[in-house]
Amino acid sequence: MLAGTAVRWATKHGFMRAGISAAARKGDEQARFFSDPGVRENPYPFYTSVREAGPVVPGRLMWATARHDVVSQVLRHDAFGVGFTDRPLPAPVALAFRFSRRSSPIGPVDPPSMLVVDPPDHTRYRRLVSKVFTARAIEGLRPRIERTCAELLRDKPADLVADFASLLPVTVIAEILGVPLDMRRQFLAWGHAAAPTLDLGLSFSTYRRTEINIRKVNNWMRGHFARLRREPGDDLLSQLVQLDDLGEDELLATAGLLLAAGFETTVNLLGTGAWLLMRHPEQLALLREEPQRWGNAVEEALRFDPPVQITARVCRREAELAGAHIRPGHVVMAMLAGANRDPAVFADPDTFDVTRPNAREHLSFSGGVHYCLGAALARLEGEIGLRMLFERYPDLRIDGEPHRRTTRVLRGFDALPVTI
Template sequence: MLTYDVLAPLPEQERQALFARLRAEPGLCRIAPLGAYGAARHEDALALLKDSRTFSSEALAVTAAPPWLGPNPVAESLLTKDPPEHARLRALVSRAFGASGIARLEARVREVSERWADTAVRQGEGDLVEAFTHRVPRDIIGEMLGLEADTFPRFQRWSQGMAAITAAITPAQQEECRAVVREMDAALRAVIAARRRQPADDMVSDLLAAEVEGRTLSDDEVLAFLFLLLPAGMDTTTQWLGNAVLTLARRPEELARARADKAHVARFLEEVLRYEPPSQLSFRLATRDTELAGTRIPAGSLVLGLIASANRDERVFDQPEHFLPGRSKATQHLTFGHGIHFCLGAQLARLEARIALETLVSRVRGLEPLSPTVEWIPSLASHGPASLPLRLVPA
């Protein structure tokens, strides 16, 4: 079995060539420097995500709470739980994250999108991540959690600190991660305590009121979910929108199609999820000696689903290297996961991304890159531009 460093920064063309080579080889690969097994084909990554008994999500708890960090509520969230505890937590959280809760946000998403799109167009040029693709999901998640607007500018530092936990090496990096956990803990516990005293029209109040078979969520369980939701609900949509805007800038014909036909925006965004997924990896831990794709996997091994590779699998997607909005099997990508851990916020993310992009494309007839290169966020598992220097040509 060959070993590859699929996490090393590579030019996109070389990276996709590496994934194609992994898909063509029999069995799984080994991934340096983690020593993990990697599932590069769609069929194998899907099997990994579907079998929660054999491939546990507790791997995320291990990576989220290294010994130097101390307690991290994310390590106790439903993302790291297996059945039956996962089913209980998800049932309770779903009561506050259902269709009615999402529907009441639609008008507010449009209002926030219009405000930041108008601001970006007036500025004419600048970093569109800072001006738009980050600000829309930031404001929405902040309002959902009932946090004060003056805390919103801290969210980016918080999410970066949480994302850096798996890669923090130096004492300074580790202390910054600890500081972020302390700040988030204080801010979110304050909101929980305030909503216990006086419920409001926000998700924290919904979570505290949720009840299934006479059971409710404890404060610590609500805190764990909020620790998970704040960066996950903001970052994934930020990166998805960033990848979408970058694609529009690189493919002016897609911008023209989106401007001419609003229905094209949803098809375009779904293809962005497949072609440039904001979530690149799924971490699992083998609970027993097992076999996947003919490869023996010892109990306790870390196994990664290589989502960015699975989404380009030629066995599933016709012409996978081509960007084809509206393609057949358009929603069979694995970007939102699969099975019991399918992304709980997928519906909200789709709503935010669609409205935000509709709002932006209706205001511009051109997106002109100001730099020939793209600075990507420094993350092992996430994918999106760290900045998007663009000139916006008003419609």
């Protein structure tokens, strides 16, 4: 099993890790994003430098863009897709990789996950689950989310992430998927351990830890599917396990992605949103005076410091992008967080302003066919969660040093100490 893990790491991260290191030594700007600790801590000056360098900036490993109009085009252009596993590999490497896949767990960035497959497969998977995430269905969850918030806020939070921001979204998505509530902290731990797989160039030790945790999720899910087949409920997973046209791996990938995506990014939204409001008390005071602005405050938090910083697309056929000729197989890094601070779209973009009239024009939920399925749920949880948090504890403030996650694609806090 260790040999298989090593092969999978080499093909997914090892070669890329070596390429990133070599490119960074030669001054490649794109490689800095994945290698420079300072960029991880504060990526926004880096996005500015990329945006100012041009609409699409070439690099040794990939192209990059941080301009709002170009990022939007990449996300919506049918010449660009997410099918990175279809890219050709040298024959010996491809053979070893296919062999290693036999014992591979299925994570959020492994086919047939919706994150990494294009239409028509993506369309089929999304159609199966989209009815649960319609605006009307999500609005129907409002009373349940409010009750969950009230229950969680009975006790004063000491660490806002551990005591509130993580528990609210995992409780809601667990109910939607029919996962027992007593498993929620376990799934938080598994999800947190697996989150680095979204980054590029992981070390072998990090990749091995993510595989171990993803395998644990897979094993638990298979047992859960068996239970739901025997005793189905009225939840989404109970409906999915009854479908004949969804294979076991497809079911595993879909359920795992919905569970992880259902809380991983929203944890970051709630934590970052609360942090921003505690650091900008004048904005919080404005929300108390005009509570109808809470929805827009969530949009501004998503714009200003989004949970997902970047995404990438691979070119499937020759395409022109902002005057650049992109060849098949070339990768374009679309910097969502950079696009969100584009001064061509957002006035005074480095200022956090809950009254910003066009805050909702951010690209934090991606775009095109891969637009975030859970966007409406994240918005609702963000609005209710932040509003009820500061209503219950109006004097909430930071108490100690917040700790950011070590991931680069996902941005947020894994510890946010607070006091009342």
